[in-house]
Amino acid sequence: MSDCFINGIASISAQPTTDPDMFLEELISYHENIFRCHDPNYKDYIKPAAMRRMSKSVKMGVTTASMALKDSGVEIPDAIITGTGMGCKQDSEKFLENILHNDEQFLTPTLFIQSTHNTVGGQVALGLGCKAYNVTYVQGAASFETSVMDAQLMLSEESGKNILVGGIDEIAKNSTLLHKLDGQIKEEDIDIITLLDSNTSGTVASEGATFMVLGAKTDKSLANIIDVETISEATPDEIKADIEKFLLRQGLSVDDIDAVVLGNNGDIKYDNYYKNLQSSIFSNIEQLCYKHLIGDYYVASSFGFWLACKIFATNQIPSVLKVNDVTAKNHNNVLLYNQYLGKNHSIALLQRC
Template sequence: MSSVYINSASCISVQDTLNENILQNLSPESSVQMLKAIEPNYKEFIPPAMIRRMSKTVKMSSVASHYALQEAGITQPDAIIVGTGMGCSQDSEKFLKNVIDNNEEFLTPTFFIQSTHNTVSGQIALALQCHAYNFTYVNTSSSLEFSLLDAQLQIKDGEAENILVGSTDEQTGRTMELYCLHNIIKKEKDLPADYLHSTTDGVIWGEGASFFVVGKNKTETSYAKLTDIRIINTLELNETQDFIQDFLKKNNLSDRDIDAVILGFSGAATSDVYYTEAMNIFPASALLYYKHLSGEFNTASGFSTFLACHILKEQQIPEVMMVNGNTKSEVKNILLYNHLAGHDHSLVLLERV
């Protein structure tokens, strides 16, 4: 499969990722159950009358997509593709609360209209007056990867040259309460979380929005070449190494060709064993992790893709991300491996341009 180039990268996360010197200012957090995104001043980007009608995920995505398009020098993308796990859950909760409070009568449709998962891509298209291909993928932790795969296929087939691809998820009060009751989120007694050697289940939950412009041609702003993507829904632990090695073999690479591997250690003991298994393949690579910087959420891989782009462009690996002591004078190939609670495993291979 032919490659496409990631020509811009923008991210709103629990880190201050909209400012400069991103890799130097990363700060881990392991002592709270939920991490909130650092939000920009939305009034600089969105009319005040519209802000109050937008959920958090729509606002984050609007700003992140604005920065991504601006950096790539694109005013009208040939397509808009967004991946999300939970969509606009804030408006979903408001609509369901209205249903209960009003005994299913006299409901205003606004919250329902804005609660659909494709609200984000639709709002971005409306703001840009973009009538091109517009699609939303809802595939839990591989939502971004499916979006990138779609973009890659369209560019390969000559249907588009520059595509805006993004991922976004927000926290909402009731959903977080249910996650706590279901032990998806770590109990307070298990904090601070040990991301790499955890003996307890549950994660610290985060949120954020990451947007990229992927294009047919390399430009002055290019971060990386998107070489290949592989996604699988379920995987047995003893199949992990074959899953990764088959992917490398398909791309004519060995483990020694991979300079850095970014793993999604979340602090959940039961599912992190997949990452421990994967580490054994790469004795000479720099092994990195990132969810102590972003929290776990459906599209956390957007944050890791954003960091990988900066590592390739700036040719430096932040010490706060290192699992082992391996350092590289040059970072050419980065492999990203992610899953959520042991399901929806994805591999993304990025190459320096």
């Protein structure tokens, strides 16, 4: 793969993560299994006239895109690529409710326009006046990684481009409730800090957005994305073999990895994918988890990219992330692994610049 540097990144999550000078020093505790993100003051980033029609995911996406661009020093990107598992669910639900309540008549345009998966990518482009390549990937829990892979391919053809890549997903009243009914969300409310030891099925649901600017190395580069791979379905042992092959392709072995960022979400039915790795090939590597802080959503793995960048930038690991007793001397190679319901596995290797 050609060089694919992260030159700016921003994330909105259930924790206060938008202050560039903070790295999980202040944490919010949640005692429920569906919780919203910690909102920044969106008016600082979006004009009131534009914001009045925006749903949560659009506000989160436009704001993090703006922050990431500012962080990178790029004004207008050469491409905008977004990933989302469910798109703009809130406005989709309102539009469908209007269809039902008004007997399929009197449908207004705003909710329809704002209810598609690519609404966020479109709104970011409209706000910037950017008419460049604009694509949205909807690939379940691998939506964000698929967007990154598209950006990598684009950079391999033309390395001088600056590409805005983001992941966004929001909570919505009815569709999130459906995830509770089908067992994806825990039945019992829990203190989320105890999520990883909950020993019950299901996880906790939240929302968030992460955007980053990818391109050639600059003096603002935070990390190099060495490679990203997605696997649709695999057994825990197949994933173990896939990770070793993935590293081998980079000329590395597991011993070269300083820390692994894992997507454990407290679901007893599927966390064995992570535990199988934690007790074997990763047993001597520093292990970090984050979904007991931000909950789970289809692009939650994008938060792992933000974590890796913060680790490289600050040389610090907040203790709340650590799930084993191993501490790396240096953090040069950070491996990310995530899956959801045993599907949409993603592996990414980030390297310090």
